[in-house]
Amino acid sequence: MLPETTLAEAAGLTMLNGIAVDEYGRTSDPAIWAAGDCASFPLPGDATGARLRLESVGNAIDMAECVAANMLGAAQPYIPKPWFWSDQYDVKLQIAGLNTGYDRVITRPGTGAGISFWYYAGETLLAVDAANDPRAYMIGKRLIEAGRSPAPAVVADPATDLKALL
Ligand SMILES: Cc1cc2nc3c(=O)[nH]c(=O)nc-3n(C[C@H](O)[C@H](O)[C@H](O)COP(=O)(O)OP(=O)(O)OC[C@H]3O[C@@H](n4cnc5c(N)ncnc54)[C@H](O)[C@@H]3O)c2cc1C
Incomplete structure (x- = not known):
């Protein structure tokens, strides 16, 4: 486009x-x-x-x-908080952040058919792609906006309670 x-x-x-x-x-x-x-x-x-x-x-x-x-004179810089969604047949794709520059992707199973992909540059969390996994999307978005990066191994562990990362 x-x-x-x-x-x-x-x-x-x-x-x-x-x-x-x-x-x-x-x-x-x-x-x-x-x-x-x-x-x-x-x-x-x-x-x-x-x-x-x-x-x-x-x-x-x-x-x-x-x-x-x-x-109107506010003089406030635009700080984007990128997020995207798209419905592809039975898959709801939700994306938080921008994955430009990533060097590692952590795959994390969600509940049911859900799955999420966590993009890191070194130890820094850049973006989360969530497919039918709104919980991973919401928590990933909040972490990225807060500038927080949970350790990749912690995210990769299915036993980790994502909410506890907040
Ligand atoms: C097929 C498709 C699927 C998409 N799916 C998603 C999605 O799932 N999620 C998502 O977040 N985004 C999606 N997008 C992107 C989203 O539609 C755009 O990001 C959004 O519409 C941008 O809004 P805008 O106001 O900047 O521009 P636009 O919505 O493009 O509006 C610009 C307007 O300006 C008019 N215009 C241009 N030049 C002139 C002129 N010289 N004079 C007068 N009028 C003019 C155009 O006709 C248009 O109406 C999709 C886009 C496409 C094409």
Whole structure:
């Protein structure tokens, strides 16, 4: 999928994988702002200048709220908390975080047909993919947003009570 940037390009805005915005959602023209699928923004805390462009309803809503507030003077940087969902036939896929840069995946059986995949870079938990396992998704999301990384071996152990990790 590609962002529709014809109008933005005609307006002379800077493009970097979509419409380039700063941490507040402002484009290269200070009078124009962008949010959602079409906008790429600086990856928070990254000194290399890496950017993110997310395609999800959650990001479209959260970023739009933040950028709208900034248009009114809030001056609050957009800090994404990426999450995604998709229903694929009888599988509800829920994803928390971004797995870019992972070097290890822990597979954890859930209840029933549920299963989850926990992505680590070293000892740092980056993302959780949960298939028919909403409990793993919710707990993984809370851990990632809190910046907490349970040891991979602990997550891999089916006897671990995930809730206790919070
Ligand atoms: C097939 C499919 C499945 C998806 N499934 C999921 C899912 O399961 N979960 C999930 O989180 N996300 C899903 N997404 C992604 C989600 O739909 C998008 O992330 C979300 O709609 C982005 O919202 P937005 O407002 O940024 O952009 P959009 O919803 O794309 O809205 C942009 C609007 O701007 C209009 N527009 C563009 N240029 C102009 C112009 N020059 N003048 C006037 N209007 C213009 C477009 O017509 C469009 O209506 C899916 C997307 C697709 C295509």
